[in-house]
Structures are given as structure tokens and as C-alpha cells.
Amino acid sequence: MGKILGIVNQKGGVGKTTTAINLASCLALNGLKILLVDCDPQANATSGIGFPRDDERHSIYDVLTGDATAKEVLLPTQVENLTLLPGSKNLTGANIELANAEDRALRLHKVLEPLQGEYDLIVLDCPPALDLLTLNSLSAADSLIVPMQAEYFALEGISELVSTLERVRASFNPRLTIEGVLLTMYDDRTNLAQQVTETLREFFKERLFKTVIPRNIRLAEAPSHGKPVALYDPRSRGTEAYFELAAEYMERNNIPNPKAEARKAAA
Numbered sequence: 001m002g003k004i005l006g007i008v009n010q011k012g013g014v015g016k017t018t019t020a021i022n023l024a025s026c027l028a029l030n031g032l033k034i035l036l037v038d039c040d041p042q043a044n045a046t047s048g049i050g051f052p053r054d055d056e057r058h059s060i061y062d063v064l065t066g067d068a069t070a071k072e073v074l075l076p077t078q079v080e081n082l083t084l085l086p087g088s089k090n091l092t093g094a095n096i097e098l099a100n101a102e103d104r105a106l107r108l109h110k111v112l113e114p115l116q117g118e119y120d121l122i123v124l125d126c127p128p129a130l131d132l133l134t135l136n137s138l139s140a141a142d143s144l145i146v147p148m149q150a151e152y153f154a155l156e157g158i159s160e161l162v163s164t165l166e167r168v169r170a171s172f173n174p175r176l177t178i179e180g181v182l183l184t185m186y187d188d189r190t191n192l193a194q195q196v197t198e199t200l201r202e203f204f205k206e207r208l209f210k211t212v213i214p215r216n217i218r219l220a221e222a223p224s225h226g227k228p229v230a231l232y233d234p235r236s237r238g239t240e241a242y243f244e245l246a247a248e249y250m251e252r253n254n255i256p257n258p259k260a261e262a263r264k265a266a267a
């Protein structure tokens, strides 16, 4: 049964979508069967993996509102083993349209449950808000990765996120845990980054991933080519970092990773 991993932080621009696309792709390239679900109305994960904006295409919106089944909406991607459940602009409307439904926070859970048997992992890219879409992701997820930038205000908003998690645990989803906190867009030349990292390590302890994602121009360029960084520039630092994160994730979860060994041997 594939677990469900949410990539959340209500702040925008912290690297959620970059992490969702590239962690999902690296895990898929390591041989796991992955489903990437784009829960953000901005649909950046959808375009970033190669599907230009198309308002006619069915999306997770139609599945959440009951107008399509997930299977009708799934798209195979250019990455072997990686399937996409695309997002779309009209997802904004779901926040309002589902507001009065009794199961409004559990729609995504119900949609994904029957798919879990077919994937090793389902990765959710969440919007930059603690809205109904994020609430649906938190109710569906087994665990979360929280991407953060090493900046002075990094911890601002975290107490709000943590209290939301506690409420979701109490009312919908007792399984929910934090898999890890991930430092993104890291620039180790600055003292500030190092200080903030120390603070975050004291706060999150072993839950802070050892892997740090550096600021890397290839990571920023790849989405405009509709590719994960591993296909756009396999030799970049960004590719290396997300393969390292995939390996750390697999190790923590006791998933064998023979492809990483082979890749190391070939390098």
C-alpha cells in the first residue's frame, strides 16, 4: 500500500513545487511507482512536469467535485514510473464549492484511497495557504515534508502549521506525522544561513533532513522546459541534491535503493 506524502508550507516560494516534482521524479527514477498529485490552483507541478496550461483538460478539480474518476484524469509523464494527477486554475473554486459539503475535508482522502494499492508512494503538491485544499491534503496524508528557506523568518508561521496539524490529527487523521523539514535554496556562503540552520536543527532535531537543497539555477530553469531537473540537466547540483533527498527518504523508510548504488558506481 503506497503511503501518501504531502509537501506543505503555507508560505509561497519556499520550494514546495520544486521539491514535489523533483523528489517524485528521483524516486520514480530509482524504480518506485509514484503518483504526483497537483493540489494547487496555480498548477505549477502540472506545467513543470510538461503539461502546458489547458483549461479543457480534466483535473483533480473534476475528481474532487465528483464529475470524473481519478483514473479518467491520470496522465503518464515523460519520467518512467511517474504518473500525474493534474491540477488546474478552477481548483480555486473548490474551496468555495465544497465549503458546505459534509465530507469537505475528506474528499481527497476518498479519491486517493483506491489508488494507493497501485503506487509505492503518492506525493501531494499543496497550495501556499492553509485552505480547504491543504486541509484535504493533510487529511489524506500519512506524512509531510515541510520545505523551508534558511532565512530569518523561517520559523514564522510554523506554529500555525503545527497547530493546524494537531487539529487535523484530532479530528480527521490520527496517522499524520512530519516526515521531515527540508532546507531549500540554501546558500552556505552566508552566516545567516548557517545560524538559521543551527536554530532549525535545535528545534526539529533529527526531523531536519541531512540533505540540503542548494540554490541552483538549473532547478529554477527546468520547469520552463517542462522537465524535472534530472532530465533537464542530469549532471547539475540540483539533480544531485534531489537524488540525495530521495536516497535519504528511502533509507529512513527502509526501502532498498539498488539504483543509487549502480549510479554511484557509474559516476
Ligand code: ADP
Binding pocket: 011, 012, 013, 014, 015, 016, 017, 018, 019, 044, 128, 184, 185, 186, 213, 214, 215, 216, 217, 219, 220, 221, 223
Ligand atoms: P512554492 O511551490 O513553495 O511556491 P517553488 O518550488 O515554486 O515554491 O519555488 C519558488 C521559486 O524558486 C520558483 O521560481 C523556483 O523555480 C525557484 N526555486 C525553487 N527551489 C530552488 C533552488 N533550490 N534553487 C534555485 N531556485 C529555486
Ligand code: MG
Binding pocket: 016, 017, 018, 040, 044, 126, 127, 128
Ligand atoms: Mg507551488
